[in-house]
Amino acid sequence: xxxxxxxxxxxxxxxxxxxxxxxxxxxxxxxxxxxxxxxxxxxxxxxxxxxxxxxxxxxxxxxxxxxxxxxxxxxxxxxxxxxxxxxxxxxxxxxxxxxxxxxxxxxxxxxxxxxxxxxxxxxxxxxxxxxxxxxxxxxxxxxxxxxxxxxxxxxxxxxxxxxxxxxxxxxxxxxxxxxxxxxxxxxxxxxxxxxxxxxxxxxxxxxxxxxxxxxxxxxxxxxxxxxxxxxxxxxxxxxxxxxxxxxxxxxxxxxxxxxxxxxxxxxxxxxxxxxxxxxxxxxxxxxxxxxxxxxxxxxxxxxxxxxxxxxxxxxxxxxxxxxxxxxxxxxxxxxxxxxxxx
Amino acid sequence: xxxxxxxxxxxxxxxxxxxxxxxxxxxxxxxxxxxxxxxxxxxxxxxxxxxxxxxxxxxxxxxxxxxxxxxxxxxxxxxxxxxxxxxxxxxxxxxxxxxxxxxxxxxxxxxxxxxxxxxxxxxxxxxxxxxxxxxxxxxxxxxxxxxxxxxxxxxxxxxxxxxxxxxxxxxxxxxxxxxxxxxxxxxxxxxxxxxxxxxxxxxxxxxxxxxxxxxxxxxxxxxxxxxxxxxxxxxxxxxxxxxxxxxxxxxxxxxxxxxxxxxxxxxxxxxxxxxxxxxxxxxxxxxxxxxxxxxxxxxxxxxxxxxxxxxxxxxxxxxxxxxxxxxxxxxxxxxxxxxxxxxxxxxxxxxxxxxxxxxxxxxxxxxxxxxxxxxxxxxxxxxxxxxxxxxxxxxxxxxxxxxxxxxxxxxxxxxxxxxxxxxxxxxxxxxxxxxxxxxxxxxxxxxxxxxxxxxxxxxxxxxxxxxxxxxxxxxxxxxxxxxxxxxxxxxxxxxxxxxxxxxxxxxxxxxxxxxxxxxxxxxxxxxxxxxxxxxxxxxxxxxxxxxxxxxxxxxxxxxxxxxx
Numbered sequence: 001x002x003x004x005x006x007x008x009x010x011x012x013x014x015x016x017x018x019x020x021x022x023x024x025x026x027x028x029x030x031x032x033x034x035x036x037x038x039x040x041x042x043x044x045x046x047x048x049x050x051x052x053x054x055x056x057x058x059x060x061x062x063x064x065x066x067x068x069x070x071x072x073x074x075x076x077x078x079x080x081x082x083x084x085x086x087x088x089x090x091x092x093x094x095x096x097x098x099x100x101x102x103x104x105x106x107x108x109x110x111x112x113x114x115x116x117x118x119x120x121x122x123x124x125x126x127x128x129x130x131x132x133x134x135x136x137x138x139x140x141x142x143x144x145x146x147x148x149x150x151x152x153x154x155x156x157x158x159x160x161x162x163x164x165x166x167x168x169x170x171x172x173x174x175x176x177x178x179x180x181x182x183x184x185x186x187x188x189x190x191x192x193x194x195x196x197x198x199x200x201x202x203x204x205x206x207x208x209x210x211x212x213x214x215x216x217x218x219x220x221x222x223x224x225x226x227x228x229x230x231x232x233x234x235x236x237x238x239x240x241x242x243x244x245x246x247x248x249x250x251x252x253x254x255x256x257x258x259x260x261x262x263x264x265x266x267x268x269x270x271x272x273x274x275x276x277x278x279x280x281x282x283x284x285x286x287x288x289x290x291x292x293x294x295x296x297x298x299x300x301x302x303x304x305x306x307x308x309x310x311x312x313x314x315x316x317x318x319x320x321x322x323x324x325x326x327x328x329x330x331x332x333x334x335x336x337x338x339x340x341x342x
Numbered sequence: 343x344x345x346x347x348x349x350x351x352x353x354x355x356x357x358x359x360x361x362x363x364x365x366x367x368x369x370x371x372x373x374x375x376x377x378x379x380x381x382x383x384x385x386x387x388x389x390x391x392x393x394x395x396x397x398x399x400x401x402x403x404x405x406x407x408x409x410x411x412x413x414x415x416x417x418x419x420x421x422x423x424x425x426x427x428x429x430x431x432x433x434x435x436x437x438x439x440x441x442x443x444x445x446x447x448x449x450x451x452x453x454x455x456x457x458x459x460x461x462x463x464x465x466x467x468x469x470x471x472x473x474x475x476x477x478x479x480x481x482x483x484x485x486x487x488x489x490x491x492x493x494x495x496x497x498x499x500x501x502x503x504x505x506x507x508x509x510x511x512x513x514x515x516x517x518x519x520x521x522x523x524x525x526x527x528x529x530x531x532x533x534x535x536x537x538x539x540x541x542x543x544x545x546x547x548x549x550x551x552x553x554x555x556x557x558x559x560x561x562x563x564x565x566x567x568x569x570x571x572x573x574x575x576x577x578x579x580x581x582x583x584x585x586x587x588x589x590x591x592x593x594x595x596x597x598x599x600x601x602x603x604x605x606x607x608x609x610x611x612x613x614x615x616x617x618x619x620x621x622x623x624x625x626x627x628x629x630x631x632x633x634x635x636x637x638x639x640x641x642x643x644x645x646x647x648x649x650x651x652x653x654x655x656x657x658x659x660x661x662x663x664x665x666x667x668x669x670x671x672x673x674x675x676x677x678x679x680x681x682x683x684x685x686x687x688x689x690x691x692x693x694x695x696x697x698x699x700x701x702x703x704x705x706x707x708x709x710x711x712x713x714x715x716x717x718x719x720x721x722x723x724x725x726x727x728x729x730x731x732x733x734x735x736x737x738x739x740x741x742x743x744x745x746x747x748x749x750x751x752x753x754x755x756x757x758x759x760x761x762x763x764x765x766x767x768x769x770x771x772x773x774x775x776x777x778x779x780x781x782x783x784x785x786x787x788x789x790x791x792x793x794x795x796x797x798x799x800x801x802x803x804x805x806x807x808x809x810x811x812x813x814x815x816x817x818x819x820x821x822x823x824x825x826x827x828x829x830x831x832x833x834x835x836x837x838x839x840x841x842x843x844x845x846x847x848x849x850x851x852x853x854x855x856x857x858x859x860x861x862x863x864x865x866x867x868x869x870x871x872x873x874x875x876x877x878x879x880x881x882x883x884x885x886x887x888x889x890x891x892x893x894x895x896x897x898x899x900x901x902x903x904x905x906x
Contacts, residue, residue, distance in 0.1 A: 054802055077352065078805040085806050091799035095821045104817070105807035152807070 002065025004028040004051070004160055004192055010059035011046050011216075020046045022216035023060070028160075028209070033186050033193045035207035037200055037239070043216040044196045048162050051194060052085055053078035064159060084153035085162040088169065090145045092137035098148050099124070099133040105156045123151040126188065127181065143174045150185055163195040167202060179205055200240055204228065212236045230256070230340070237279040237342045246316045250276040251341060258339035267292045267336065270314055277342040282307070284337040285320035291335035294318060296326045310334060352801075353724060354811050361720045361732060364713050368779040369735045373742075376750035380597040383590035398576075398595075405572040405602065408489045408561065409554035415494020416550040419647070420501030421543060426640055428509040429535065431630050433641065439502075440891065441648050443904040446499035447883050449840035450559030451861050452876040453496055456655035457483055458563070459662040459873060469671045484568035489561050493554040495651045500553060501546030503903065508542025509535070527631045540613075548610035552603040556743020558843040559857070563864060573599050574745040574843065581847055589753060596746040603743065656880065663874035681874035692875060694852060695859035698770065702855065703838035706777040707831045710785035713778075715827060718786055719819060722793035723801060733790070740783035744843030751776045752847065770853045776844045784837060785830045788901040792826030793819075795898050825896045832893075833903075836886045840879060 004027070011021040021043040028034045036044035049055040051062060053069065053076060061071035069076045084105070085091075092101050103120040111119070124130045127147035137145055146166060153161050163182070167175045183206060186193055197203050203210050204224040211221045212235075220232045231237045237245050249272040251262055258266070258278065266278070287308070294310040297317070308326055310318045318334065326332060423442050427435050445453060459465060462481035468474035482488060512535065520530045558574040565575055577592045633640055664677040685692040717736070721729045739747055755772050758765040766772045796819065804814045820827070842857030849858045856879060863872035894902045 052802070052806060054805075078802070079352075079808045079810055081806070082808075083806055085803065087799040087803060089797050089799050091797065091803035093800060093803075093818055093822075104804070104809075108808040108813060152803075156807075 008060040035203035038213035084158040243281040263336040282319040291333040372750035379593040411490035412493025419498035424505035454563035456659035460658035497550040504546030505542040551606040699856040707834040718789035748847035788826040792823035
């Protein structure tokens, strides 16, 4: 096994002549779990398909350890990359039984029947599907199909496992269960994994590293904790967490982590130049005496609390949580406990 | 590393050249050759002035008249059936639909023969019930209106299918909204359903017209004895009296058939102009209207129609095949299987025809299976920018009237092949090539629609599993499209076995097909032998249709033509 690295990877589709992927460089350390996170159309699936070999990069290179998988000169066919993939649609072959689906990569590699049977059984037991070995994919539920697809990845000890929005077609309850399965799978196999998703909670919960993508570029690559605490730039700030990004006067000395006092000063001098983007997370906004006045635009009861949308005097929006009900249209005092200059 | 370079999309390097070569041989070359000869002879005075020959315009008129009235009859028959069967609570819909499809699947010369057996002074059936017109009175079917009527019977199912597909695609909510707006069943039918189904009507009518223009079997059997020529039979006659200018003449005549066909389609698009009812919303089986006490009347009408257009002619055909000689009354005592013994065991000509037809049809079906699996894969999964053009080129030979296609192949292969210097003209190979070309679309369509249903990730998963092209094809793709491929083999076999038009122009001694044998037997006056052979063909058609019917559930939509 070796480290997977992308070097200024680009993809331009002839039909649109727009760069779907634009100079993406990143490295997934051996045994790492990288999440490619971004809105639909940001190029994350194209990156994944280039790693798999289904799309040819128009620029840059993909390497696995010292081996070049693709660059301007060569392109190793997917069938020779020793990778495995869980597709959004699971891509189980409907005419084969569960065991045949899982065992197919071994059959292609000409593994002897006995050995094959043993490895299929162990892969199926890893995803707790042994009793279903003889069934057809059509007889399984969504979650079970997903686990068959995972078992098919397990069976060959691939260098890299790719996952293309594998949870998109599952309901919320099943998602949590499958997230657990993926984590377990990652720990057990030790494979390098690349996971494409548009769901930040999924990315945060599963990955050891998160790459936030937008319009074909990687905006930030860091651990989930780092990305959450120290997002770089307005787009990442808006993508991660439910925070609001507001324009405030630039803080003195370009400080990034802003305290309650600094926030209070900035909010009171709103309108002064030069301005900076400041990320304010709803849990840091409190409706309490002594703050700036803000008008309630909407209040949504979420069970444990109200999610409140507030309008600052100059019309910028803030989000806040409130234990107590607030009336729409009422003006409330707002304290901001912390902020992050993007 | 070189071998990796070519597998950008996982296709072997030979796939694209293979597809191009197949499309060149089966479509581009023959059609190009035909167009070239047509253009050259048009500029050099229209093939010895065939265009200025007053004798030409009568067949043109006959073709247009029979096709136009045939289309009207087809629209009345097929439209009525489609409306009643799709919209109303008729019982035994599937059986009625299946039976209504049969006249289209039965070869036209067999349809013509069976009607001749039913009507006219020598009719075995009419004689048996004592209602035959006196001997010497003319056969009423040997006329423009007789030809037109049988055109209608033969092509009614085309209108039926087209209209029914349109009706089934109607948005259910449009009907429900009209109901909620207070419209009665009748008003819904008149104001919503009929206007929305107009495109289906028009398309069906146009297909029927084009199909009538190119029909050879019916005017050959009904028209030639009465010297009523249509363009396809005129080509046949010119070809029979072969001389130096024949090629120029027939290429001009084929161009005329092509022009008439295109005119039919142009009129259709005129009718539909400004009526782009792109159907929005949930489509689905529209609520069935209740006929109440009218239901029995409608059902009686439908079954009577089936009896008249199908049961009676086929009974007459069977009766003629059992009669000891043409015109002899059929009684239980006089019935004989002599004709069957004759065609199955004694006549070398019919036995050769059986061997030829079945051999040709099997070779065509299996050869096309190979071509269409590879071509279908290329068109659907290959991501080629030429896919649209190639599938259009594959469709053209099937859309062209058989006579035109046959002429194209004659022109292409009349001279010996370059380089090898062998001529395939007059051999069975030219028929085989023409069949491969003509039925490529029949074979390709089910296979491509099956490939379209296969999610691309299924193949990608196999690639990541390490499977190369052949491995993927045999383990994953072919099993997934197998039901459709099987259906396409049966469909091609069925159509090729019944084919007359192409082989009528291309056959020579020893290479006659079943269609040609039936036509020749009738032509030489062996009416009961022709009938017996026709009966066997009909049995074959029905059993293969039943086979397809049984497979229909496992096939993608639209593969079995009479299932939508």
